[in-house]
Amino acid sequence: MPASFNHTIIASKNRTESARFFRELLEAAEAPSWGPFANIQLADGVLLQFAEPPVGIQMQHYAFLLDDDLFDRAYQRLCEAGIEHFADPQMRLPGEINHEHGGRGVYFLDPAGHGIELITRPYL
Template sequence: MAVQLNHTIVHALNAQESGQFLADVLGLEVGTPWGPFVPVATANGVTLDFAAVPVEIVMQHYAFLVSEEEFTAAFERIRQAGITYWADPHFKRPGEINHNDGGRGVYFLDPAGHGLEIITRPYGG
């Protein structure tokens, strides 16, 4: 078997809130909580297990490759929810999307302060 990423734990202030936020933006479902984890599974089988932690959360970055149609739908949900978004990872181009590598991309923050990104083309692609 080839090595594959199966799951990762995402620290959150409120696991349910952060998991639901991601699921809502990406049009996914929140899975059944298991112990302290609130899972959100992606189409390629990777699960993000949100877990509330009693410490200061250090920002992490999570990028999601989506189709053009999924980007359009997710971006509309971001806009409708009034979520601040940027075209760049340094948050210097607010209210814009990027067209890197001939696709579309946008950055935004989740409730715990993690940097999330949706892109339609892999970098270097």
């Protein structure tokens, strides 16, 4: 069997809040949670596990590939929630989206301060 991505743990200030944020933004399925994890499952079977680390959180970058319709709905949610967003990863173009790689993209910070990217076309 070829390798495929199965799950990752995302450090959170509040695991339940972070799981809810991503579940609603990405329209992801709730998954059973256990131990220190609040879980959601993406359509491709990847499990995102949110946990509160015992020490500080270091910013990470997570990019999600969405179809155009989900991007529109997610972007509307960001705007309605007043979440500051940018067209670029350096966060110099506030309130905009980009049209790179033949699609659209947007950058913002999640509740724990991680850099999140939503794109409609893969880079490769």
